[in-house]
Amino acid sequence: MKRIQTLKTRDLKESVKNGGCGECQTSCQSACKTSCGVANQQCEKCMHESK
Amino acid sequence: MVHLYKLNGYNLALDVFSGSVHALDEVAYDAVSMYETHTSAEIKKALLQKYHDRDDVTEAELDELLVEIEGLVADGKLFTEDIYENRAFDFKNRHTELKALCLHVAHTCNLNCSYCFAAQGKYHGERALMSFETGKRALDFLVENSGSRKNLEVDFFGGEPLMNFDVVKRLVAYARSIEQEKNKHFRFTLTTNGVLLDDEVTEFANRECHNVVLSLDGRKEVHDRLRKTVNGAGSYDVIVPKFQEFVKKRGDRGYYVRGTFTKHNLDFTNDILHMADLGFTELSMEPVVCAPDEEYALSESDLPVLFEQYERLAEEMIERKKEGRPFTFYHYMLDLDGGPCIYKRISGCGSGTEYLAVTPWGELYPCHQFVGDPKYSMGNIYDGVTNLALQQEFKLCNAYARPACRDCWAKLYCSGGCAANAYHATGSIKGVYEYGCALFKKRIECAVMLKVADALAQEGNADAAF
Numbered sequence: 001m002k003r004i005q006t007l008k009t010r011d012l013k014e015s016v017k018n019g020g021c022g023e024c025q026t027s028c029q030s031a032c033k034t035s036c037g038v039a040n041q042q043c044e045k046c047m048h049e050s051k
Numbered sequence: 052m053v054h055l056y057k058l059n060g061y062n063l064a065l066d067v068f069s070g071s072v073h074a075l076d077e078v079a080y081d082a083v084s085m086y087e088t089h090t091s092a093e094i095k096k097a098l099l100q101k102y103h104d105r106d107d108v109t110e111a112e113l114d115e116l117l118v119e120i121e122g123l124v125a126d127g128k129l130f131t132e133d134i135y136e137n138r139a140f141d142f143k144n145r146h147t148e149l150k151a152l153c154l155h156v157a158h159t160c161n162l163n164c165s166y167c168f169a170a171q172g173k174y175h176g177e178r179a180l181m182s183f184e185t186g187k188r189a190l191d192f193l194v195e196n197s198g199s200r201k202n203l204e205v206d207f208f209g210g211e212p213l214m215n216f217d218v219v220k221r222l223v224a225y226a227r228s229i230e231q232e233k234n235k236h237f238r239f240t241l242t243t244n245g246v247l248l249d250d251e252v253t254e255f256a257n258r259e260c261h262n263v264v265l266s267l268d269g270r271k272e273v274h275d276r277l278r279k280t281v282n283g284a285g286s287y288d289v290i291v292p293k294f295q296e297f298v299k300k301r302g303d304r305g306y307y308v309r310g311t312f313t314k315h316n317l318d319f320t321n322d323i324l325h326m327a328d329l330g331f332t333e334l335s336m337e338p339v340v341c342a343p344d345e346e347y348a349l350s351e352s353d354l355p356v357l358f359e360q361y362e363r364l365a366e367e368m369i370e371r372k373k374e375g376r377p378f379t380f381y382h383y384m385l386d387l388d389g390g391p392c393i394y395k396r397i398s399g400c401g402s403g404t405e406y407l408a409v410t411p412w413g414e415l416y417p418c419h420q421f422v423g424d425p426k427y428s429m430g431n432i433y434d435g436v437t438n439l440a441l442q443q444e445f446k447l448c449n450a451y452a453r454p455a456c457r458d459c460w461a462k463l464y465c466s467g468g469c470a471a472n473a474y475h476a477t478g479s480i481k482g483v484y485e486y487g488c489a490l491f492k493k494r495i496e497c498a499v500m501l502k503v504a505d506a507l508a509q510e511g512n513a514d515a516a517f
Contacts, residue, residue, distance in 0.1 A: 001107060003079035003116055006128060007506050009387040012070040012396070012463070013127060013134060019392020023202050025238075026151035028400045028469075033242070033264075033309075033337075033419065037382060038391050038399060039464035039495065044202065046389030 010046070021045055053130055054460035055084055058500045059366055065499060067460050068135070071128040072387060074503045078108055082116055087130060091117050139397055139451035147446060148198035151401070153408040153419045154189060156181040156218055157210040161246045162286055165277045166311060166339050166347060172210025174423035179411040180215045185432070186222040189409045192432040194233050204261075206240040208408075208419055213247035223259045240264060244278070245290035245297075253297050261305060265294050268310040269322020269336075276315055277347065295330055307381060309335040313347035317356045320364045327371070327378045335381035338490055340472055349486070358493050365497040369504055383498040396450065399466030403429065403445025407436075417445055420471030445470065448480050455483040461492045 023044040052067040062080035064073040075083060078098060085094045095113045102108035123129035158179045160172030172178070190205070197203055205226070207219050219241070226237040238261035243252075245265055256263050267290065268274040275285025298306060308331040312319035319336055326334050338357070341348050349357070364380065371377055400406060403417030410422055413432040421427035430437035450456060450467045468484060468491070476484040 001112065001115075002119075003076045004119055004123070005074040005503075005507065005510075006123065007072040007074070007387055007502060009070050009072055010390055010392075011127070012068060012393045013131070015392035015394070016134070016138075020394035022148070022150065022200060022394075022405070024391060024395055025202075026204055026401050026406045028402070028406070028418065037464065037491065037494075038395055038466050039498070040381065040384040040386070041391045041395065042386050043389050043391055043395075046386075 010043075018045075019043070052133070052458075052460055053083065055080065056496055058496055059362065059369075059504070061500055061503055063496075063499060063503060064129070065460060066129050066131050067463060068133050069127050069129075069131040070387070070390075070463070071123075071131075072499055072503065073123070073129070074507060078102060078105075078113075079116055079120075082113070082120060083129070086120060135393060135397060136451055139449055147404045148200050149193055149196040149405060149407065150200045150202070151204035151206070151406040152189060152193050153206045153208045153406070154181065154186060154222075155209060155408060155410050155419070155422060156186065156207050156212045156222075157215040158411050159214055160209060160211045160244070161214060161281065162211070162244050163279050163281050163283075164244075165279075166313060166341055166345070168340065168420060169210060169422075174410075176423050181218060181409075181411040183218050183221050183225075185409075185411065185413045186218055187225050188413065189432045190222060190226050190229075190237075192435070194229065194235055196435070197235065201234065202236050202238060204238045204240065206242060208242050211244055211246070212241060213243050213252060216247065216252065220255060223255075227259075238262070242266070244286070245293050246280075246286065248290070248293040248297055253300055256297075257301055257304060263297075263301070263306045264335075265290075265297070265306060265308045266310070267291065267294060267308050267326060267331075268312070269316065269319065270325045273312075273316045273322055274310075277311075277313065291329065298331060305333070307333050307335045309337070309381075311337050311339050313339040314349055314353065315347055317353055318360060319357075320360045320367065323364060323380065324367060327376075332378045333381075334378055338487070340475065340487075351486070354486075354489055357490060361490075361493050361497050365501055368501060372505075382494040383501055385495075385498045385502055387502055393463070396463040396466060398449050400469070402470050403442055403448075417441070418471060420469075421474075444480065452481050453483055459488070459492075461488070461495055464495050465491050 024041055054065040056063055062075040062077055064075055064083055081098055082094055098113055158172055158174055163171050193203055212219055223239060239259055240262040241256055241260050242264040268278055271287040274287040278286050280286055308326050310322060316322055323334055323336050338349055408416045408419040408422050409432060415429040415431055416422045416427055429441055436442050448470055450462045453467050456462045456467050470480040472484040472487050473482040474480045
């Protein structure tokens with residue numbers, strides 16, 4: 001029986017090759033202004049590719 | 052490194068260096084917990100003993116499970132090695148063009164909020180409004196230092212930026228006039244307390260602003276306790292109808308209703324739910340950051356209550372989604388599939404390098420939270436960044452810069468945390484604001500759980516034993 005369900009996620013190791021364009025939003029700018037969380041930022045490249 | 056935890060009935064495994072997320076049944080959870088420290092034989096023996104009364108836990112089943120785990124390890128989705136550490140400083144040295152400015156167009160405010168880190172908008176200095184000429188030069192400075200980056204962000208901040216609305220409008224018009232020629236695209240954010248929000252501002256913001264941040268702390272008694280007018284009256288009744296009207300006209304454009312919680316509302320989930328009940332769907336709520344001796348400061352003993360609140364919030368979000376009235380909580384937003392690349396995850400918010408704050412006089416600071424602290428003055432928009440040593444310090448401040456983060460599973464979600472919080476808590480931007488870390492980790496655990504709950508619900512597995 002299947003005991004492990006793996007969610008579809010971006011492979012961070014792969015992003016060493018295809019990431020780093022820097023076009024994404026500055027983390028603090030959008031809402032928090034008092035903490036640093038990058039995980040909830042979207043990748044600009046991924047957004048364009050999915051359109 | 053794998054972070055294993057149980058939350059809201061789910062058994063979860065987060066593979067730190069690949070970013071993979073797994074939902075496990077309890078047998079798999081135990082097996083993965085033991086995987087690195089026990090042999091296959093030991094794992095099987097222990098699990099057969101523990102689950103001796105279960106028909107589905109047999110030697111053959113456990114062999115199958117171990118093969119599944121080995122497959123995930125081989126695929127780089129479990130127990131993935133850290134291949135980034137030795138490259139961390141290279142990452143940071145690659146992209147340092149400026150891409151965002153926090154433009155302090157008004158160092159003054161029409162509210163007198165007790166907890167304001169900007170000290171009623173003045174940032175411990177003089178009251179001032181930014182002139183159009185200064186703002187224009189700041190925009191030119193941004194363009195000149197942005198290299199090949201196309202998307203540039205400008206946040207109109209304060210104090211209360213609408214106290215200088217005329218300059219805001221003129222600066223946006225100026226920026227739009229140079230976009231084509233400079234091959235840039237400006238994204239504007241307006242952060243406002245709402246007191247001066249009217250039809251003209253609404254029309255302007257809906258036309259020009261990529262994002263609008265509306266400050267509201269939640270329930271009337273909570274909001275009015277700390278967010279007072281200069282005459283000492285509460286501001287809730289003034290701003291809430293304006294925010295509701297604004298959001299109604301906002302359509303699908305971005306906004307956040309953002310609050311701050313303090314010792315006085317440890318049950319902050321009720322404030323978030325109140326915001327949702329007012330009709331707002333894009334919500335953010337931040338723990339107050341202040342000196343520990345303030346009467347509203349959060350303390351160590353509050354942590355268990357706050358953890359409970361974050362869990363309750365996540366559970367309530369699942370329920371409301373089922374009921375067809377979902378809302379978004381900023382810190383629970385995770386795009387697992389299209390989220391940030393490893394460069395972003397290591398380098399963080401970009402304060403002091405990609406992101407700078409500009410005072411009404413054109414001085415540069417690493418971010419809005421350092422404004423007014425002479426030790427952190429970086430230069431000005433006319434001469435550029437002149438404190439190169441400070442810039443370098445920020446450049447090297449990343450997920451791998453703090454020894455305390457070395458074994459932390461959350462470092463690729465927070466990039467080592469907020470430099471300003473670290474500085475205010477420890478005296479160094481490379482320090483660790485442990486209180487903030489504890490809350491951050493709880494939020495990420497909840498956010499990942501929500502993603503799992505969502506994924507399993509979509510697959511019709513919501514009630515499975517994962």
